[in-house]
Amino acid sequence: MRCGNATAALETIQSKSRSGGQSQVEPCVWEIISHLTTYQKQSNFVFRQVSERTISIPAHLQKELGELYQRTASRTQQASNEHAFKLATLALLCNDGEQSADSSVVETIEDYLFTFLWVAVSSDAPSQQLIQIAKLLQQWGPKYFESDDHGSSGGWAYAMPLMIAQQLETALTHLATVGGALGLLQATHIGILLDAYKIPLVDLGQSPSTSNNKLLSSLLSSHCESIKAADPAAALEYLVRIPDEALMRTHIQQLIVSTRAYDILAGSLSPTGVRDFHVPPTSAVAGQRRDGAALDAHFSATQIAALLNGAAQMALKDGMVEDAAEILALAGSYGDLLALFNSRLGELMVPRDDTEFIRKRK
Amino acid sequence: MSTYSIVCMNMNCFRIVILTNMICYGRFWYDAAKNFHSAYLDGVNGSRLLDALDNCGATPVVQTFTVLMNLLVFFDHYKANQWEEAAYLIDRLNLLPNTQQEMASKISAYHQMDHALKQNVAQITLAFMDCLYQMFSAFNAQLHTLKPTNPEFSTLSQKLADLKVRSKLVSNFARLIPTAGPSNEINTQLARMEAHMV
Numbered sequence: 001m002r003c004g005n006a007t008a009a010l011e012t013i014q015s016k017s018r019s020g021g022q023s024q025v026e027p028c029v030w031e032i033i034s035h036l037t038t039y040q041k042q043s044n045f046v047f048r049q050v051s052e053r054t055i056s057i058p059a060h061l062q063k064e065l066g067e068l069y070q071r072t073a074s075r076t077q078q079a080s081n082e083h084a085f086k087l088a089t090l091a092l093l094c095n096d097g098e099q100s101a102d103s104s105v106v107e108t109i110e111d112y113l114f115t116f117l118w119v120a121v122s123s124d125a126p127s128q129q130l131i132q133i134a135k136l137l138q139q140w141g142p143k144y145f146e147s148d149d150h151g152s153s154g155g156w157a158y159a160m161p162l163m164i165a166q167q168l169e170t171a172l173t174h175l176a177t178v179g180g181a182l183g184l185l186q187a188t189h190i191g192i193l194l195d196a197y198k199i200p201l202v203d204l205g206q207s208p209s210t211s212n213n214k215l216l217s218s219l220l221s222s223h224c225e226s227i228k229a230a231d232p233a234a235a236l237e238y239l240v241r242i243p244d245e246a247l248m249r250t251h252i253q254q255l256i257v258s259t260r261a262y263d264i265l266a267g268s269l270s271p272t273g274v275r276d277f278h279v280p281p282t283s284a285v286a287g288q289r290r291d292g293a294a295l296d297a298h299f300s301a302t303q304i305a306a307l308l309n310g311a312a313q314m315a316l317k318d319g320m321v322e323d324a325a326e327i328l329a330l331a332g333s334y335g336d337l338l339a340l341f342n343s344r345l346g347e348l349m350v351p352r353d354d355t356e357f358i359r360k361r362k
Numbered sequence: 363m364s365t366y367s368i369v370c371m372n373m374n375c376f377r378i379v380i381l382t383n384m385i386c387y388g389r390f391w392y393d394a395a396k397n398f399h400s401a402y403l404d405g406v407n408g409s410r411l412l413d414a415l416d417n418c419g420a421t422p423v424v425q426t427f428t429v430l431m432n433l434l435v436f437f438d439h440y441k442a443n444q445w446e447e448a449a450y451l452i453d454r455l456n457l458l459p460n461t462q463q464e465m466a467s468k469i470s471a472y473h474q475m476d477h478a479l480k481q482n483v484a485q486i487t488l489a490f491m492d493c494l495y496q497m498f499s500a501f502n503a504q505l506h507t508l509k510p511t512n513p514e515f516s517t518l519s520q521k522l523a524d525l526k527v528r529s530k531l532v533s534n535f536a537r538l539i540p541t542a543g544p545s546n547e548i549n550t551q552l553a554r555m556e557a558h559m560v
Contacts (some may be wrong), residue, residue, distance in 0.1 A: 271401065322390055334402070334411060335420030338427045341398065344391040345430040346478025349437060349485075 003090070006036035006250045024086075028064040030059060032093055046176045057122075062094070069094050092118050109145065113164050131205040134165040142174065153180035154186075161362065166204035169215055176219055181226050190224040192241060213243045221251050232261035233294035249307060252295075256311040256338040262321060266308060266330045267293035275304075275330050305331045312336070369518045376556070392434060399431060411468065426476040429455055433479075445493040445500075452490050459531050465538070472539050484548050491529060495555040498525045529556045 001009045001078040010033045013025045027272055035057065040046045057065070069090040088105045092115065106112055113133075120129030155178040162171035176187035201215045220238045228235035235255055242248035256265055270276040275293075287308040295304045308331035316325035321344065386424035401426075402411050415424050421550060432455055452458060457479075476495040505518045531555045536549055 135520065266491065295471045300393060322394075325394060329398075334415055335418055335423055337398070337417070339421065341391065342396045342426045342430055342476060342478040345395055345427075345434065347483055348391055348478075349482050 001033070006033055006040050006046045009033050009102065010037050018275065023026070026068055027343065028061060029070060029090075029093065032061050032065065035061065040193055050212070057093070065094050077346055109161060113161055117164065117300070127204060129253060130165050134162070134167045134204060135168070137161050137165055142178070155183045168199070168201050169194065169203045169206070172215060174220065176222065184219070184223050185228060188219040188238065191219045195241075195243070217242045222249065228255055228259050232259040232264050235259070236265060236294045249310060252307055253311040253314050256308070257315045257318065257320065257323065257329065262326060262330060263293070265294045266304065266327075267296070269329050275301075275332060316340075369404075370488070395427070395431060399427075423474065425508060426479055429479060433482065436486070437489065440489045440493065443496070445496045448488065449493040449497065458487065458490060459535055460528070462531065465531065465535065468535060469538050482537065483539060488548050491532050491536075491552050491555050493558060494525050494529045494532065498529070498559045501525070518544055526559050528530060529559050532558070 010030075013030060013033070036046050069087070072087050073092055084105050106115055116129070116133050119254060120126045120133070120293065121130050137158075142155075145157040145161060146153060147157065155175040159171040159175040159179075162168075162174065172187040172191055175190075176184045179186065180274040194201055195216050219244050224238045225237075232255060239248060239251045239255060243274070256262070257267070262268075267276050295307065301309065308327050312324045312327040312331060312333070315327060321340070325337060325340055328334075328340060414425065415421065415533045432451060432534045436448050436451045436455075437443075439451065453460065457468070457471075470535075472480065475483070501518050501522050505515065505522065508515045508518070536552050
């Protein structure tokens with residue numbers, strides 16, 4: 001049940017009953033678990049969306065459960081706390097968050113979060129409940145969750161509760177910030193996955209707006225920065241996932257200029273002056289093979305020419321004039337290339353500081 | 363400086379011989395431009411690329427490129443004191459007036475020039491004038507060794523007269539174009555060389 005799998009819980013108690021063991025499960029609990037499986041259907045989880053109340057227990061079962069809880073609580077007070085787990089479970093099924101949280105069985109952060117989540121999804125306003133706990137989590141801050149000051153969890157100690165509370169933006173940002181290269185990689189991949197399922201990368205309680213694109217773009221470009229020197233082709237694989245096309249193009253052009261891996265990204269110039277993208281696979285990623293230039297896997301020849309032209313302008317702006325010439329040649333922008341040749345040859349033809357030249361024959 | 367190659371190219375119905383020498387500055391661009399020319403503008407591939415450039419309206423850029431490549435060769439000759447070769451190349455490039463009648467059209471052509479060319483015209487004029495002056499000095503010295511009855515005497519005298527006329531035209535042309543940079547200094551030197559050729 002703690003994993004949210006009511007079907008598995010039901011199968012367990014059924015199995016125990018069939019094997020002839022003495023079942024400790026009260027009939028009304030049995031009935032409630034059976035009822036919960038109707039929410040789960042073919043899924044592995046009983047929990048669904050949190051935007052609305054997902055679990056509703058019939059009134060008669062609630063009444064029976066309430067009485068059972070009172071009886072168990074009474075026995076527990078008289079005797080020992082041997083029934084503490086049972087009491088806590090009943091409290092949760094009764095949707096009594098306070099009772100369950102106060103129980104001695106709730107010892108860890110995970111226990112607390114599970115208890116809170118259960119109460120949240122059983123409440124009339126699950127989103128508000130989650131927002132409430134998210135505020136608490138952010139109030140406590142990362143240090144509260146880390147076991148040491150060195151962040152040995154790689155950011156996960158704080159990121160996981162945040163993700164449970166659906167604070168996705170804060171969680172991924174934290175993971176990417178404090179988790180080093182691995183944390184950034186993990187945050188980027190989680191971001192890609194969530195985006196693929198159209199899940200907004202925002203904190204629950206915030207409006208989606210454009211934040212989804214911004215965070216994902218930021219994660220992708222940051223991760224690209226960290227790997228581009230080792231494998232420009234792999235870096236490109238991340239950049240092409242940037243949702244904003246204009247931003248994606250800018251980042252790809254920056255990748256071309258900063259890595260200068262022209263042959264890997266765009267191929268080489270053939271003797272006929274046409275870009276030859278059938279370069280041998282040179283990716284540094286183990287086991288990865290490419291049949292041609294990396295850009296050709298994602299863009300048409302026209303799009304690549306436009307990207308290369310933009311990269312050439314960027315190189316010119318950065319003073320990398322020689323590189324700009326090479327990129328223009330790859331782009332097939334021979335007119336621009338010749339204009340660049342003209343500009344440079346014109347400037348270099350007669351060195352302006354060569355007074356020897358002017359005064360040579362005085 | 364001793365190694366050179368000859369590349370022939372046909373551009374806009376005129377044929378110019380490019381003699382490419384090594385230069386000590388702008389080596390990357392010189393080599394890159396030379397390689398580009400020989401790989402993509404010359405030979406079998408050349409016509410295809412030139413057609414493509416024509417189609418996208420880049421013909422003036424190609425023409426400027428061609429002239430600049432030839433001017434690099436001109437300066438190589440100039441620096442190697444190969445005055446006649448250098449002067450011959452300038453004549454073929456048709457940048458400076460050969461006759462007084464050409465003056466207006468050459469000044470007009472100057473104003474239509476690409477900046478890459480225009481910024482070098484003053485230095486080109488100066489170098490060309492220096493070529494004329496050096497040729498004049500050599501012919502003049504040679505003339506003084508000959509008797510007037512020698513058949514070569516009249517030939518050399520005519521050459522000296524032609525050089526005088528040409529130097530006058532070049533000097534006038536330089537004065538009529540707005541030059542950037544040390545134009546006064548250049549005009550002074552032009553005038554001095556012209557004066558020495560009287």
